[in-house]
Amino acid sequence: MMPPATPLLLVAALAFVGVQAVAAEHARPKNVLLIVADDLNTMLGCYGDPLAKTPHLDRLAARGVRFDRAYCAFPLCGPSRNSFLTGLHPNATGILANAQVFRQTIPQHPSLPELFRRHSGTAIRVGKLYHYNVPASIGTAGHDDPASWEAAFNPAGVDHLEEEPHIFSLKPGQFGATLSWYASPRPDEEHTDGLVAARATRVLEESAADRSRPFFLAVGFYRPHTPYVAPQSPYFEMHPEAEMPVVAGVAEDRGDIPAAALQSGQKEQDAMSDDLRRQARQAYAASISFMDAQVGLVIAALDRLGLTDDTIVVFTSDHGYHMGEHGLWQKRSLFEESCRVPLLVVSPGSSKAGGVAAAPVSLVDLYPTIAAACGLAAPAGLPGQNLAPLLEDPQATGRNWAVTQVSRDAGRKAGRNEPDRKPFFGYSLRTSRWRYTEWDEGRQGRELYDHDADPRELMNLADDPAWADDVEALSTQLRTAVAGTFPASGSTPLLRPETWGPTLSVPGGGK
Numbered sequence: 001m002m003p004p005a006t007p008l009l010l011v012a013a014l015a016f017v018g019v020q021a022v023a024a025e026h027a028r029p030k031n032v033l034l035i036v037a038d039d040l041n042t043m044l045g046c047y048g049d050p051l052a053k054t055p056h057l058d059r060l061a062a063r064g065v066r067f068d069r070a071y072c073a074f075p076l077c078g079p080s081r082n083s084f085l086t087g088l089h090p091n092a093t094g095i096l097a098n099a100q101v102f103r104q105t106i107p108q109h110p111s112l113p114e115l116f117r118r119h120s121g122t123a124i125r126v127g128k129l130y131h132y133n134v135p136a137s138i139g140t141a142g143h144d145d146p147a148s149w150e151a152a153f154n155p156a157g158v159d160h161l162e163e164e165p166h167i168f169s170l171k172p173g174q175f176g177a178t179l180s181w182y183a184s185p186r187p188d189e190e191h192t193d194g195l196v197a198a199r200a201t202r203v204l205e206e207s208a209a210d211r212s213r214p215f216f217l218a219v220g221f222y223r224p225h226t227p228y229v230a231p232q233s234p235y236f237e238m239h240p241e242a243e244m245p246v247v248a249g250v251a252e253d254r255g256d257i258p259a260a261a262l263q264s265g266q267k268e269q270d271a272m273s274d275d276l277r278r279q280a281r282q283a284y285a286a287s288i289s290f291m292d293a294q295v296g297l298v299i300a301a302l303d304r305l306g307l308t309d310d311t312i313v314v315f316t317s318d319h320g321y322h323m324g325e326h327g328l329w330q331k332r333s334l335f336e337e338s339c340r341v342p343l344l345v346v347s348p349g350s351s352k353a354g355g356v357a358a359a360p361v362s363l364v365d366l367y368p369t370i371a372a373a374c375g376l377a378a379p380a381g382l383p384g385q386n387l388a389p390l391l392e393d394p395q396a397t398g399r400n401w402a403v404t405q406v407s408r409d410a411g412r413k414a415g416r417n418e419p420d421r422k423p424f425f426g427y428s429l430r431t432s433r434w435r436y437t438e439w440d441e442g443r444q445g446r447e448l449y450d451h452d453a454d455p456r457e458l459m460n461l462a463d464d465p466a467w468a469d470d471v472e473a474l475s476t477q478l479r480t481a482v483a484g485t486f487p488a489s490g491s492t493p494l495l496r497p498e499t500w501g502p503t504l505s506v507p508g509g510g511k
Helices: 007-027 055-063 077-086 112-118 192-209 232-236 250-256 274-304 363-373 388-392 410-415 465-483
Strands: 031-037 065-067 122-127 151-153 180-184 215-220 228-231 311-317 343-346 355-357 401-408 424-431 434-439 446-450
Touching: 031 274, 055 274, 055 311, 055 343, 065 388, 077 112, 077 363, 112 122, 112 215, 112 363, 122 192, 180 232, 180 274, 192 215, 192 274, 228 232, 228 274, 232 274, 274 311, 311 363, 363 388, 401 465, 424 465, 434 465, 446 465
Parallel strands: 031 215, 031 311, 065 355, 122 151, 122 215, 180 228
Antiparallel strands: 065 343, 311 343, 401 424, 424 434, 434 446
8 A cells, every 4th residue: 555645745746747737838839820911111110110000010019029120032022922931032932923833933842831731730821922913813812822721711802892993093993013092981891901800810719619730820911002992990090191201302312323223113103293192101001000900800819719829920021112212112122111021920938028139131031930930840951040049039140131132124124125135133132231232243233321321221332432342242242142042952044034934024013
């Protein structure tokens, strides 16, 4: 007969059980909630924008780490989204334009949500994750990758189904690649992004009811992509037109910028009046606040359902966006406004609440970071870094640089069709201090901006002899970084711009 347990033994036994419970808790696979906005620059309150009204994203930023210098791989929807969902640069995915998916070029490579599925998780998409023609593809699967998801939902709201005849556009009746906007009288829940938030909430409810498998829920909001459509009340009313700023000094600013750097806009935007510029900025800000409210609904559901402690939350956008800086609107430039994206990461138990990381990072870093946090073996040869050290200590530097590329179709310059003028790339390196850019390996211009003294990138120092040593060092660093964007086995003819065929031609305008 065993002697009765002493109090000390009972305490020890209970402590052992407690340790086992804690270990089991830490061993539980993490869920992932990936939220992606469309065409969003850092016009958010948590990034210090004085006009922004984004209370829900600001609160999310306070839970985890805000990356102040996060950059896309290519400032166009299709190439960027295929890039961060595969963890590869566009030179390795082969996706250099919008109407493509990576299965055409690297069919065996698993996307991040597919990797999750391969390890017994469930991956679900609501809204836009890969490229869609906006607004034409709303309600469809767009250029989706079916292998990435176990289930996918494509809501369509009044903004697409009913209100398009009322939308103002700089090119009447044309949306997506030109500026357009509308203050809608209809409520949040009738708009596409309202329906996306509602469907994402239902997916979370189903996931909370059955926790047998971890989930990867990707929520893709369409706003603030043009057409900038949001409910008049309260979102347009939150941003009075008269308070919207207009970028001044554009002509003087453009004097030292290479022509290739300014070829990203639509011509109709050049003739906008200041009134139209204020209206466009108001509508863009209203669309951001509307999207922010929908993010708030999804995060509130995560909290209400008790999923917060087991779920990694990531919020970002596919690329940045111009609001008149350097005379440009929209994207496809290699300036800060187009390359930089918001990036918020909340990793329970692994990220510092309210942390701010200043070191430059890339969206290609998301794949290895999320895979490692979930205990998944990522494919070999990914170029990105695991951001875990920066989540734990936002003062860490990590790699401390990011590279962004964009394409230029020289034959379309000034509206000409000159097939003998071959397309070329621009590549831009962002370090803690510098942005250094080369167009066509420098043949079509270079740019150097000192962000310590010139955060708006108004003074190009590339041709100033005083900075020649910095240009030489940064050029070497850029070329080394660019070499790392190609597959480990080396570049392929498919990916060289001079060999682009019809399926890889550079689009005239991004959507």
